Amino acid sequence: MTTYIIDGNNFSDIEGFYCEIDRIMTKGLKFRTGHNLNAFRDILSGGFGFHEADEPIVIRWLSYRKSREDLGDSLMLAILDTIADHNGSEYDCKLELY
Numbered sequence: 438m439t440t441y442i443i444d445g446n447n448f449s450d451i452e453g454f455y456c457e458i459d460r461i462m463t464k465g466l467k468f469r470t471g472h473n474l475n476a477f478r479d480i481l482s483g484g485f486g487f488h489e490a491d492e493p494i495v496i497r498w499l500s501y502r503k504s505r506e507d508l509g510d511s512l513m514l515a516i517l518d519t520i521a522d523h524n525g526s527e528y529d530c531k532l533e534l535y
Contacts, residue, residue: 438495439488445500449507454516462487474519481520482528493529496520501534 441461448457455472463470464486470476483490498504505513520532 438493440495440497441487443496443498443504445498445502445504445507448504451508451512454504454508474515477516478519481522481530491528493531495531495533497533497535499535 443454443457443461448454452472455470455477458477458480459470462480462485466485470480470485479485481494483492483494488494508516517532520530522528522530
């Protein structure tokens with residue numbers, strides 16, 4: 438199972454978060470990913486370089502409290518909701534917060 442490590446020390450705003458996601462979860466793309474929650478959901482689904490479509494993954498989020506302070510509660514809730522797949526995109530993602 439592929440494990441991705443998001444490090445909250447690497448960003449302090451939403452654009453930085455999306456750049457971090459691009460850096461750790463995509464490889465060899467000939468296009469820039471969208472920097473929004475829909476594009477993030479697509480990346481979680483797989484097929485963008487490191488894990489295949491529908492492959493179960495683990496996201497280990499380091500410095501989560503810092504990210505929550507930087508991004509704010511409502512944005513963090515939207516990100517966590519996306520990771521938890523509450524919209525039924527059918528990917529399998531385990532989240533570990535540190």
